[in-house]
Amino acid sequence: MKESLPLQVEDGELALLTDLYQLTMTQAYWKEEMHEWATFSLFFRKMPPTRRFMLACGQQHAAELLSRLRFGDEALSRLADTGQFDQGFLDWLGNWRFEGDIWTLPEGTPVFANEPLLEVDAPIAQAQLLESLVMNLVQLETVLASKAVRLVLAAQGRPVVDFGMRRMHGVDAAVRGVRAYRSAGLAGTSNVLGGLRHDLAINGTMAHSYILAHDDETEAFRAFARHYPGTTLLVDTHDTLEGVRKVIEIMREEPEVDVKSIRLDSGDLGKLAKGARALLDEAGHDDITIVASSGLDEHKIAALLEDGAPIDAFGVGTQMGVAADAPVIDLSYKLVEYAGTPRVKHSPGKINLPCRKQLYRRQDESGRYIGDIIALRDEEIDAGEPLLRQLVQGGRLDEKAMALAEDARERVTDALDRFPESVRRLAEGESDYPVELSPELERLQSKT
Amino acid sequence: MKESLPLQVEDGELALLTDLYQLTMTQAYWKEEMHEWATFSLFFRKMPPTRRFMLACGQQHAAELLSRLRFGDEALSRLADTGQFDQGFLDWLGNWRFEGDIWTLPEGTPVFANEPLLEVDAPIAQAQLLESLVMNLVQLETVLASKAVRLVLAAQGRPVVDFGMRRMHGVDAAVRGVRAYRSAGLAGTSNVLGGLRHDLAINGTMAHSYILAHDDETEAFRAFARHYPGTTLLVDTHDTLEGVRKVIEIMREEPEVDVKSIRLDSGDLGKLAKGARALLDEAGHDDITIVASSGLDEHKIAALLEDGAPIDAFGVGTQMGVAADAPVIDLSYKLVEYAGTPRVKHSPGKINLPCRKQLYRRQDESGRYIGDIIALRDEEIDAGEPLLRQLVQGGRLDEKAMALAEDARERVTDALDRFPESVRRLAEGESDYPVELSPELERLQSKT
Known part of the structure; x- marks a missing residue:
């Protein structure tokens, strides 16, 4: 009857909504006893040509879902049927709980290329497993909200x-x-x-x-x-x-x-x-x-x-x-740190920013936004409030931080007013709003 | 907790995945005691410029789901809260069952503009209620399959x-x-x-x-x-x-x-x-x-x-x-007949074909397709096998006809080989494959 009720995804099945390699890589980490913590960062490299900003939406929602992700018995038995997984690993998956941290921008934050929407710190086998699902969840709301606004x-x-x-x-x-x-x-x-x-x-x-x-x-x-x-x-x-x-x-x-x-x-x-x-x-x-x-x-x-x-x-x-003029955004969920050291893929012509990060949005005296700074998470920066907040800590959702999702509509209206007009303009073209790297991140990036 | 489990749509809730006006119109039909049978036809008016054919997919699946659609108690109580519905109507919705007929093309049928993918014959209050959901369900699979092929x-x-x-x-x-x-x-x-x-x-x-x-x-x-x-x-x-x-x-x-x-x-x-x-x-x-x-x-x-x-x-x-170059198709689900008489909206520059229809795909002696004919359903036509099959009759799914969905992959491969090369070509442009109206339909259309 499964084929007859195809619109339902049960809680214990949602963890199977992933790419196979996430599970095979996770089993490999498990076999190799690679338990060190990793940080993965969610961002996009390029603004679609028909957008001057994207509205980051869905990331708080995704964090909440991920913190509750479980492999149900039915899911484990379907995985066993594929013949690619050891019983020991399947038992481990049955006890799998997300025990890491998730940092996110508040729902409805305008974002630009290379800015982190969400970061996950966790043992690598936990952080890796979230990749495909977090991208699917965040992309949908971000793409649709960015058109609707x-x-x-x-x-x-x-x-x-x-x-x-x-x-x-x-x-x-x-x-x-x-x-x-x-x-x-x-x-x-x-x-x-x-x-x-x-x-x-x-x-x-x-x-x-x-x-x-x-x-x-x-x-x-x-x-x-x-x-x-x-x-x-x-x-x-x-x-x-x-x-x-x-x-x-x-x-x-x-x-x-x-x-x-x-x-x-x-x-x-x-x-x-x-x-x-x-x-x-x-x-x-x-x-x-x-x-x-x-x-x-x-x-x-x-x-x-x-x-x-x-x-x-x-x-x-x-x-x-369907956000017909930009139905997809090239979100990436990239390993940026493992076992305390920066990790970056070498991609000619592409920017890959290493390490745990934080995002700042600088304001002038009248409250207008004058530029963003992407910095290292622990770097001391004099640029106002950090935008990424810790929503999940040690696997537990911070309900108070989650409440920020409620104000998304007001946040969007307020934020849009503060940006220069070139960000709000509908015509194709880039805004002149500056996004810069912090001195520490700049140095680290040129080194790696 | 509903807001916390947002990926689930329970069986009794699926009927609420509709546009509000479907429910208000249905209540109006109920109040006005309009119980006559109507026929609605699902088709698209224009091929996207980046497509030479679409693969009709999801219509059998949709018919199956629609034949099982119910309003659960929770759904009815949410509707009552909106203040727009009489208790008598809500009771009627609680007993709502689809009792009509659904005709569909087999999954994986190549189709062209104005060809019916699916037709519903039912008391108008039943047929109307299906509109938004059937469009959502069929569009997804059709758009994705038409790109993937x-x-x-x-x-x-x-x-x-x-x-x-x-x-x-x-x-x-x-x-x-x-x-x-x-x-x-x-x-x-x-x-x-x-x-x-x-x-x-x-x-x-x-x-x-x-x-x-x-x-x-x-x-x-x-x-x-x-x-x-x-x-x-x-x-x-x-x-x-x-x-x-x-x-x-x-x-x-x-x-x-x-x-x-x-x-x-x-x-x-x-x-x-x-x-x-x-x-x-x-x-x-x-x-x-x-x-x-x-x-x-x-x-x-x-x-x-x-x-x-x-x-x-x-x-x-x-x-x-996301079928990025054609993420959406302008599917229409149009009333074409009510109480036995043709009904058509007047739209300058648009073709609207009245009445219950059937689709024929003519072959030459070697089995190559030489042209389609859109005809009235009961018209006698010498053009081979009719393509629309009755999948739901009196509200009941015909399991044997449903099995046709299993062969979709083979059907697609077989069909594509039989079309002229201009249909399979990837470059933008129209194929020279002819789609014609039958004599009866032609006459009726010019009359209405």
Whole structure:
């Protein structure tokens, strides 16, 4: 029946969501009695060309999950079936608990290339085992939040609502994506389970099929508005401005009908919004708002507003749901220290920063960010508060530090205001925000 | 604790993975006593510019899940909390069972724009409720399989292995993606849970961190090869050809060491593969194969092979894991018939095909495909076997029809051979494969 319930990943199975080599390498460390502590650092080397910053999201969440990771009996017996693992090692895996430390940036921290999002210090066999899963978990939320925040910036304070559930990559992306959207500042989601689970307002309008299932549009509008006072009516099924006229006519005939908004979902949205606004205002309905959807992204929203389109809220799906212009980021989870010594892979043309690290974001007197410094973790630096916090210590989650995840949305809004405008700009190109290495890290890097 | 176990979607919760308007529209149908049967059709309007065909995958799987969909008590109580639903409706939802029919293409059917992948016939309140979930489920597998099959085509018979788990969008994408990869013809996956669950060979090599955790590369190679006879050694941590020389030296010193392959993961893969091949052959190791990975996609694989790179197998991750060049497809699930009459939204410039449909793929005498015909479901057409099969009848899954999912991989290979070369070509552009409407559908479409 496993094949029939493929959307469930039980707690004891989650540890198998990894690349085989993590398990074979871990068995090798176990056989070789390599128990020294290692540090792995999670970062990305290059900003996607369509991004000027990424929002680090999911890393606190991942740390929490990792601190609870277990190999269930069923998982161990499936591993035994592969024939690649000794019974002694499988017994050891059965008792496996993460006993190390995890440092993370708070959820919703804007980050740039080469900055650590998360670091793990643990016996190497523990730290290695987390690699594939931590990357999968952090990438999803980071990629989605980094796209969504651009929609929020483009809408200049107007609400942006997620309509993307049907376009997202599977069930987990759709549910956990809403957590990323909340951090990024979306006003709501159409996704019921995602919204319930991650505490984001759940919004909904109506679909063309509802209109088409009725014999005429006016009848459909009338019925829906009666069922749902304060609703949003979808006016473009046949002819958008005709649809608006029908809504106005219904309200004239039945003044008790309560319509809050109309939604435009096709055609020239800017032109139709202007036409609809004029009709509504003329009929005395300047309180009825206009929601637009249909293939929107940050550039289309910016262009509509630039052109003065009287749109009050945006519904976005396809482009945001998979972060279509940057659906993947080259996160790395690299060994940077083992047994107290720096370790770095030699990669021509690539920066690999050794050792345990810390990140600082310098501010001027008025609180504006003037540059980041990547430093060694224990280095003394006069650059304000360190950003990486210890979330898991000796395998135990620090609930107080975890609470920082709750404030992600406020953190994002506050942080974005403090960056230079070139970081917030939507157009392709790099910002002029400086990210530097500390003197100690600089010295160590040129040495290794 | 719900927020703490966010990777689980319980069976009774899955029905909440939908857009709010599906539930409000369904309640409206319930209130209005609209119980007539409707047909919804799942299709996409436009091929992504980087695709010449899509592989329809996940639709049988989705049909199976949908036929078992239930609203659990917890789900109903969460819905009640939203204040938008009457108790009578919630009771009705508690007894909700899908009682309609679902027709699908077999898993792994190549499809083109406007062709139905799946059709649902059911009382409208049942058919409407499935929309968002069926789109989410089918899109994931279709998008991933349609990318993966291009890698398989590019590799011209050489094995292609999925290394992408860490780059995929969350847990469900990573697990269910392997099902799509199996259908598309990948030879294996590094993803343990995905491979176990969806019966694809699980492969693994080693990571740079294993080399770096040892004091020297030779020592690391030696240890790993002893643990895993027949293994693949990663040779590029410091210097690729030096790494190959070390492998050769180890085998000279310890002839019992059994190395099956080496893996190249950085640099100029073509040049390094030639250099490595020459060194291995010179040392009498022409049986040791070369695996290449690192940012590969179908175009890079094709270019490497065109240039004669002696690479025997490919590991692919990032680009394939999110189908980066076409991460989303504009699937539509449209009402096409209600209460026995055709229903179509008027969309300037868009084709909307009314009514229940069937798809035919015409063959010439030698079995080559010469064109598709989209027809009405009950139309008499002399064009061979109909492709859509009834998988769910009166709410019950037909296990025999479901078994067709097992043969997806063979179906894909067989089908691709029968299409004209312009369908298989990797370069951007449209194929010349014709898709036509049947006479009846043509007439009905121009009428509506």
